[in-house]
Amino acid sequence: xxxxxxxxxxxxxxxxxxxxxxxxxxxxxxxxxxxxxxxxxxxxxxxxxxxxxxxxxxxxxxxxxxxxxxxxxxxxxxxxxxxxxxxxxxxxxxxxxxxxxxxxxxxxxxxxxxxxxxxxxxxxxxxxxxxxxxxxxxxxxxxxxxxxxxxxxxxxxxxxxxxxxxxxxxxxxxxxxxxxxxxxxxxxxxxxxxxxxxxxxxxxxxxxxxxxxxxxxxxxxxxxxxxxxxxxxxxxxxxxxxxxxxxxxxxxxxxxxxxxxxx
Numbered sequence: 380x381x382x383x384x385x386x387x388x389x390x391x392x393x394x395x396x397x398x399x400x401x402x403x404x405x406x407x408x409x410x411x412x413x414x415x416x417x418x419x420x421x422x423x424x425x426x427x428x429x430x431x432x433x434x435x436x437x438x439x440x441x442x443x444x445x446x447x448x449x450x451x452x453x454x455x456x457x458x459x460x461x462x463x464x465x466x467x468x469x470x471x472x473x474x475x476x477x478x479x480x481x482x483x484x485x486x487x488x489x490x491x492x493x494x495x496x497x498x499x500x501x502x503x504x505x506x507x508x509x510x511x512x513x514x515x516x517x518x519x520x521x522x523x524x525x526x527x528x529x530x531x532x533x534x535x536x537x538x539x540x541x542x543x544x545x546x547x548x549x550x551x552x553x554x555x556x557x558x559x560x561x562x563x564x565x566x567x568x569x570x571x572x573x574x575x576x577x578x579x580x581x582x583x584x585x586x587x588x589x590x591x592x593x594x595x596x597x598x599x600x601x602x603x604x605x606x607x608x609x610x611x612x613x614x615x616x617x618x619x620x621x622x623x624x625x626x627x628x629x630x631x632x633x634x635x636x637x638x639x640x641x642x
Contacts, residue, residue: 387641388425404541405445407533415540415613419547423611428550429641435548439463442538442545447610449528450484453491462552466542468492468636469535470573470600476500479578480596481530486522532575532598546570547610550639553631555637556604558624568607568631569620573600604638 388396396418403411436482443465452472454465455612472478472490476499491499503522546553547570556567578597581589604625609618 382390387427388422388430392422392425393430395435397437400541400544401441404438404441405534405537407537412537412540412584415544416610419544420614423547424598424618424641426548427641429634430546431550431639435545436463436547438541438548439465445534445538449530449534451487451489453489453522455491455494457558464542464545466538466573467571470602472498473600479598481532481535481598482596484530485524485527488524532595536575543570543572543605543610546572549608551636553607553636554604555629555631555635556620556625557627557629558620559626560624561638564626568635569604570607572603572605572610572619574603574619575599576601 400418401413403414406537443454446465446469452469454468472593478484486502488501488503505520506523507520517601554569554571556569558565558567576599577593577595579591582592583589603619605619
């Protein structure tokens with residue numbers, strides 16, 4: 380990846396750029412999601428490393444604000460010098476709590492990621508009571524959330540393209556995957572992101588034959604590594620490094636960071 384010569388963004392262009400993502404993040408529309416890659420493709424080589432880092436933080440802060448509602452997920456007072464990746468922390472929380480049905484998030488009153496790297500979790504009161512019904516008394520246990528929220532996977536999915544953009548701009552925390560494919564070894568500059576996968580459920584067609592469908596109540600967000608050059612060219616939606624080709628992952632080094640300086 381060669382060092383680029385480029386005209387830096389003007390003050391007006393920078394203002395339009397950051398105002399656009401503050402409007403677009405969390406809008407739940409195709410246009411807003413596609414805009415994230417448009418920004419990367421058209422501005423990556425027109426910003427200094429320092430400016431990219433600042434913009435990575437600003438995008439992350441907007442993602443952070445979107446996670447507060449409807450998920451009641453908070454990050455303790457970040458600053459620009461920290462490894463600040465709110466969506467990554469949220470995905471870590473989902474994994475730790477083994478949450479695959481997003482409606483289960485209604486059981487959580489609040490979740491805070493603290494400065495010491497821990498999750499401070501507050502649940503709604505747990506009720507273990509008997510309720511009468513026509514079939515007799517049956518025990519029902521539940522979390523007593525007085526105002527359950529509608530939670531959609533789209534509220535997470537639409538943040539992933541913006542997480543990709545933030546990771547792209549955060550050049551000092553890019554990763555290098557050492558890969559081997561058909562006997563050829565290669566170091567690929569990349570960043571971590573996520574894809575959504577479903578468990579399987581069984582359905583019956585009109586003829587009574589069973590078939591498999593995606594189980595929307597069994598969602599997992601899997602970690603993937605996206606090649607930076609492919610993302611900047613094609614958007615990265617369908618590009619990731621196959622796990623079986625990755626031999627190791629490391630943080631980018633100072634010499635490799637210099638490739639992203641602009642003149």
